[in-house]
Amino acid sequence: MSYQVNEKGYYGDFGGAFIPEMLYPNVEELRSRYLDIMKEDSFQKEFRQLLKDYVGRPTPLYYAERFSKKYGAKIYLKREDLCHTGAHKVNNTVGQILMAKRLGKNRIIAETGAGQHGVATATVCALMGLECIVYMGEIDIERQAPNVARMKMLGATVIPAKSGSRTLKDATNEAIRDWINNPEDTHYIIGSVVGPHPYPDMVARFQSVISEEVKLQLKEKEGRENPDYVVACVGGGSNAAGIYYHYLDHEEVGIIAVEAAGEGIATGKSAATSALGKEGIIHGSKTLLMQTDDGQITEPYSISAGLDYPGVGPMHANLFKTGRGEFISITDKEAMAAGLLLSQLEGIIPAIETAHALAIFENRKFKEEDVVVINLSGRGDKDLNTYIDYFNL
Numbered sequence: 001m002s003y004q005v006n007e008k009g010y011y012g013d014f015g016g017a018f019i020p021e022m023l024y025p026n027v028e029e030l031r032s033r034y035l036d037i038m039k040e041d042s043f044q045k046e047f048r049q050l051l052k053d054y055v056g057r058p059t060p061l062y063y064a065e066r067f068s069k070k071y072g073a074k075i076y077l078k079r080e081d082l083c084h085t086g087a088h089k090v091n092n093t094v095g096q097i098l099m100a101k102r103l104g105k106n107r108i109i110a111e112t113g114a115g116q117h118g119v120a121t122a123t124v125c126a127l128m129g130l131e132c133i134v135y136m137g138e139i140d141i142e143r144q145a146p147n148v149a150r151m152k153m154l155g156a157t158v159i160p161a162k163s164g165s166r167t168l169k170d171a172t173n174e175a176i177r178d179w180i181n182n183p184e185d186t187h188y189i190i191g192s193v194v195g196p197h198p199y200p201d202m203v204a205r206f207q208s209v210i211s212e213e214v215k216l217q218l219k220e221k222e223g224r225e226n227p228d229y230v231v232a233c234v235g236g237g238s239n240a241a242g243i244y245y246h247y248l249d250h251e252e253v254g255i256i257a258v259e260a261a262g263e264g265i266a267t268g269k270s271a272a273t274s275a276l277g278k279e280g281i282i283h284g285s286k287t288l289l290m291q292t293d294d295g296q297i298t299e300p301y302s303i304s305a306g307l308d309y310p311g312v313g314p315m316h317a318n319l320f321k322t323g324r325g326e327f328i329s330i331t332d333k334e335a336m337a338a339g340l341l342l343s344q345l346e347g348i349i350p351a352i353e354t355a356h357a358l359a360i361f362e363n364r365k366f367k368e369e370d371v372v373v374i375n376l377s378g379r380g381d382k383d384l385n386t387y388i389d390y391f392n393l
């Protein structure tokens with residue numbers, strides 16, 4: 001059995017493309033061409049060159065000695081926080097902008113919640129000189145002013161979504177509407193391993209450079225390609241998919257997925273999809289999502305905007321259901337403490353999303369000789385105000 005996507009676009013029971021009729025031509029064009037385009041030498045050459053010279057890859061694999069000593073395991077950090085723009089998201093947007101160009105699209109749309117994916121998209125549109133339109137909920141525009149300013153400075157147009165709860169899901173609806181109306185010249189850049197097939201697989205492949213590098217780097221440092229565990233936080237699941245990718249079918253490597261419990265799983269203010277979710281369809285994909293008994297999507301909550309998503313990608317739903325992945329949920333409080341701890345033990349201020357992954361060591365024990373690789377998905381600069389308010393700094 002493989003944990004990779006099958007040729008129909010499914011991970012076990014999850015995935016597929018549940019889309020309105022009118023979106024079919026756009027998604028089908030992408031589905032029928034993405035693998036061939038990604039295989040082209042010229043595509044690979046340009047992608048690899050940009051990852052190296054523009055993103056700053058390979059990112060280091062850093063042995064966190066003081067953090068390891070505290071918790072009694074050999075803990076390595078994969079430093080995606082050192083990527084251009086401060087997180088892993090740019091690996092995917094660089095890949096998708098090259099895909100868009102090969103498909104002959106010169107107009108890019110995206111949706112964004114906290115603004116991180118919007119910034120990563122606006123960045124690569126500036127790089128390539130393509131028009132960029134980012135849909136964002138009106139409420140999120142108010143909450144995330146610095147990222148809105150970044151997008152504007154990069155030349156993007158930010159369009160407020162004014163319907164519904166005026167947050168991410170409404171922005172997504174607006175983006176889909178735009179795409180239906182502009183099928184010829186527009187590519188929709190989705191920011192995580194979510195959405196209809198082929199998006200989850202395409203995004204996972206772009207992010208898979210993370211585990212590709214870990215294999216080489218670990219071989220150099222430990223004499224073996226495979227760690228005992230790979231660990232990542234899961235919002236939609238793209239940084240996790242990146243660090244799991246080349247280990248999915250190596251069952252000797254443990255896979256740990258960390259979700260946001262928010263104020264606690266039982267409080268109603270949470271984003272722990274595996275603990276609370278049921279099977280359903282969100283953004284064109286069959287997966288696990290948080291919903292009421294009559295199928296309304298529940299508003300998620302987490303102190304970290306990047307984990308504040310009511311579903312997980314289909315790869316992760318399958319890892320959960322099959323038991324291949326171990327799922328742990330971490331509260332706001334535990335994550336904030338772990339963020340502070342890493343800052344003071346290693347001199348690295350992590351994104352609050354990432355801090356969730358770092359927090360597992362308080363309760364999840366490992367063996368002294370276990371090699372554990374954590375994906376340090378992003379840096380904490382964007383979260384400084386949250387840290388300041390929380391710790392009265």
Ligand SMILES: *Cc1c(COP(=O)(O)O)cnc(C)c1O
Pocket residue numbers: 087088089116191192193233234235236237238239240306307351353354377378379
């Ligand atoms: C967006 C983001 C996440 C969550 O997204 P995934 O698709 O689950 O990786 C995690 N960490 C950081 C730093 C982010 O910016």
